[in-house]
Amino acid sequence: MSENTAAGTSAAAAESAALPPTNRDLVPDDGAAKPTARRGRGSGLVRNLGLVVALVLLCVAGFVTAGDRFLSGSNVATILALAATVGILSIGMTFVITGGGIDLSVGSVMGLSTVWATTLATQTMAEDTHWLIIAVTAMLVGTAAGLVNGVVVAYGKVVAFIATLAMLVAARGLAEIISDRKTQILDVQAFKDFFGASFLGLRITVWMFVLVAVLGWIVLNRTTFGRRTIAVGGNPEAARLAGINVQRHTMYLFAIAGLTAGIAAVTMLGRTGAGTSTHGVLLELDVIAAVVVGGTLLIGGRGTIVGTVLGVLIFSTLTNVFILNNLSTSVQQVAKGAIIVGAVLLQQRLAARGTK
Template sequence: LSVGSLTGLASVWASTLATQTMAEDVHWTVMVLTALAVGTAAGVVNGLIIAYGKVVSFIATLAMMIAARGLAEMISGRQTQVVSVDGFLDFFRADVIGVPVLVWIFAVVAVAGWFLFNRTTFGRRTVAVGGNLEASRLAGIKVQRHLLYVYALSGLTAGIAGVMMLGRTTAGTSTNGLYYELEVIAAVVVGGTLLIGGRGTIVGTVIGVLIFAMLTNVFTINNLSISAQNVAKGAIIVVAVLLQQRFARRSAST
């Protein structure tokens, strides 16, 4: 639940006057590293609270969602922080063989996620832990440490999203990533990942993201209000979950 707020916090922290000044004195990648560090650190905090503090993930990430958004507002003073570092702007506005850099970043992250999930021990352990914590523990997986790694990875990707948002909008604000947690859940569910855990694919999630991006564009072109868009997306989530449950019961019966 905290990924949207972490995206906003990362974008705000990376675009503060102090960070941008350092970026101009050293290199524009300072802004990128700052956003990634902020996202990862928040993810580690989530992981520690959930894995070692035994707090339910819903409550822990809900608390982080509120706290991260509040911290972003404090840092920015609820003001928009415009990016003025030329190197940063030039990089994220560039095209590679006619394709925007932001699209390439999305593709690289998706491919890296697919490889990690499908071709490494970490990915197989993630599926096992998501399916059954106790069985994973009995199988010799260090469940607590693995959960910490997973939440840290989630925070890292939220930091990447914050950087991409900075590159697209050229401004850091505490409202960046607002309600993105709902978009994320919707895309993952539509992509076939079970909310109860144990099954999911990166390819499915990417397809879910593209479906919702396409729907948002269609809604915008047809001048559908934000409220109506949220109602439609909420309905899609409910239908996707109902279909998941039906398929799960059918699989269990066979």
Template sequence: MDTGAGRNLGLVAVLVVLVVIGVSTADTFATTSNLLTILTSASIIGVITVGVTVVIIGGGIDLSVGKVMALASVWATTLATQAYGPVVMVFCALAVGAGCGLVSGTLIAYGRIVPFIATLAMLISAQGLAERISGKRSQIVTDPTIAAIATTRVLGIPLLVYIFAAVVAVGWVLLNRTTFGRRTFAIGGNPEAARLAGLHVRRHTLLLYVISGLCCGIAAIMIASLTTTGSSTHGTLYELDAIAAVIIGGTLLTGGRGTLIGSILGVLVFTTITNLFILNNLATEVQNIAKGLIIVAAVLFQSRARRADT
């Protein structure tokens, strides 16, 4: 069986086990309301994870996604921005996200700065700028159209879940059915060989970070609608959750191999674990320990699979 398909089936099996545990330990776990809560919670971090997956497959890393989302949410919800209506708010969030990705990508691709350092600097800068713009206060979403995104349901399913599904679908097609996706895998696997083959490695790397930033912009509108606020506190540790989901989903941190479906299954695993802990009134620190053990197990499995391939 293909390693990626086998890993995805393994993650599905983990989800099934978690569902069994949830049904056994919490009466409200299997209710429609709770299952939709899990999907809604997974939607925002899931959209960010799509961008992070693309970057990591391309051989990079993006530590700034959480705070880029926060900055985009703050900028999109200032009084001046909201005065122009929902279209401008959405455009602002996307522009801020893409702009941050453009800066990070330029520093990495053309400034030859290590991705870890460049995106860490972006994380710190985005956090500071978000606090400066908002005055460290939450900004209330007053536009009814933006506020309605989180409360709107289509066929009983929240609109946020549809947005998440649409982003995943676009990301999957981009990675698996386009020349851009093939180049991403090639550059992540061996950038020097890709360069010798005639690929524009720097330009492509730049675009990967812009895509990650766009995902942050989309997530910013989603979280602003869900919480009815734009805040510099949004997205705290989202980068770690997204990277963890990508890792247990089977994407190599060194780039060149990975699956978007695996990353999304990783998001669902972590979100379900969090939901189980909340329903059973278990301490947050125990939840974090459980997540850490899962990440270690995934990395060990990944290393074993690589050795088996070689």
């Protein structure tokens, strides 16, 4: 065996060792690893099947309590439209949590992005050139905020909880300063026409969610970047010894969360036609809840885009059922809290079983 081949084999083995035992099934290996891979895929299918069953039961409850109103095409479209914004944010959050971090600022960053994208200067530029200027501005603002989070966490060695909590406050404050605490109406008609349109019965914003989810699944499950994300979340020190630049990778993960916040801001503008500092208030809680319920481990090292999408749909459907039955928001929050606690307890049980 040549030196280059030996070095490559050694690096691959080290990177595989960087993954926690429950995630080594994601690393291609020899025949001896195949039973583990089958067990990993099987447990993932069981988790997703449980989420599908929960979603179906919610739909049955919605039909029983609200009748044909729940199954109407307009109501289904409403559920999906409301899920789009939270769903896009949740895809970015899945990457961050899988990598061992957390981002509490995505709601505020989304609000800041809507405000910046609807300033008079931005709208004037969009009128003079193309409405895409508004969308690009929102995504750039979100990505910049995410990069700041990433630099502070990765290179400043600040705990992600504290760093993103600071961004939550700062982004909301900056949005209030820019907008003077006023709602900024979006007047670019071409933008509103595009995002107000439908394709195959679904709004463009829903298709944006679908596109982001598909791209997220491909990146997390079919690329080296996704493999390294799992390694960094599972064991950062082992990942570093395997040759992964953990600091740079962590910065990229928060940048992805910021980018999805910017994309979510575009969907919010398309749905409401206005930018305001109040957009996204406490939305990060719904996002984290959807990701956790979907099966992504809060301690990092395992993430699932399919589970996240199902988690988003479960919460959106639950909210819709409560609204159709005129139940108070207080009861909704209690139900969501119970679901979150149940999901975390299930995670702990599965994690404990995986270590045996």
